[in-house]
Amino acid sequence: MAEQKQDERIPTVIADDLHIVYRVNGAKSGKGSATAALSRILKRGEERGVRKVHAVRGVSFVAYRGEAIGLIGSNGSGKSTLLRAIAGLLPAEQGKVYTDGQPSLLGVNAALMNDLTGERNVILGGLAMGMSREEIKERYQDIVDFSGINEKGDFITLPMRTYSSGMAARLRFSIAAAKDHDVLMIDEALATGDRKFQKRSEDRIRELRKEAGTVFLVSHNNKSIRDTCNRVLWLERGELRMDGPTDEVLKEYEKFTGK
Numbered sequence: 001m002a003e004q005k006q007d008e009r010i011p012t013v014i015a016d017d018l019h020i021v022y023r024v025n026g027a028k029s030g031k032g033s034a035t036a037a038l039s040r041i042l043k044r045g046e047e048r049g050v051r052k053v054h055a056v057r058g059v060s061f062v063a064y065r066g067e068a069i070g071l072i073g074s075n076g077s078g079k080s081t082l083l084r085a086i087a088g089l090l091p092a093e094q095g096k097v098y099t100d101g102q103p104s105l106l107g108v109n110a111a112l113m114n115d116l117t118g119e120r121n122v123i124l125g126g127l128a129m130g131m132s133r134e135e136i137k138e139r140y141q142d143i144v145d146f147s148g149i150n151e152k153g154d155f156i157t158l159p160m161r162t163y164s165s166g167m168a169a170r171l172r173f174s175i176a177a178a179k180d181h182d183v184l185m186i187d188e189a190l191a192t193g194d195r196k197f198q199k200r201s202e203d204r205i206r207e208l209r210k211e212a213g214t215v216f217l218v219s220h221n222n223k224s225i226r227d228t229c230n231r232v233l234w235l236e237r238g239e240l241r242m243d244g245p246t247d248e249v250l251k252e253y254e255k256f257t258g259k
Helices: 002-007 034-042 079-086 118-128 133-147 165-177 195-210 222-228 246-257
Strands: 011-025 050-064 068-072 094-099 103-105 183-187 214-218 231-236 239-245
Touching (some): 068 079, 068 222, 068 246, 118 133, 165 183, 165 195, 195 222, 222 246, 239 246
Parallel strands (some): 068 231, 183 214
Antiparallel strands (some): 011 094
């Protein structure tokens, strides 16, 4: 019986020895220095004037339906880069990413436009995620209410450029959360807004898991990770340092950070 349950685990994302390398143009060369001359010798054969940044280094894992996976690590550890690679926005230098269904990266798939009103952006964001106009119309009021941006005025009728960064992030999350996703990736969205909004967001993540979706959450708030995720991937300097149950990984991470 236990074997049958194990067989029912359906992979949604597989990362197999994934490497992501950024190429930065116009790196300073310091032409006259001996260090620069040595650097040019060592890099002979590489693209001239291009600096390589190895952002993700040999990361491998399998994510399953119904999991909420926290991504933690120091700034610059490769968390956001990994999400962008899963979403198909960055090519692999080496290794592969396989996804079952359509991955949605919050803030990219629902690409909002500053000159349009919140109302128009709800429609635009919904269409960008593959919702029909009828679905958007049905869920419109729920999206606005969930975001809470109209609690202190009729902000939904104003251009997005008049919103604070927190208001824009809340609306972005609300649009993305209105749809059930195969794979939903959330980058720091829960860091904005008051505790009431965070609670609504955490509840919605649990609902998405129940609908057999997979959620990835990048957050520096360990409490949000504990409240919403059953598994954590810990990245440092682009490498997967630990992968396991939330409490076990966070315990080691908090020892590492001293927090």
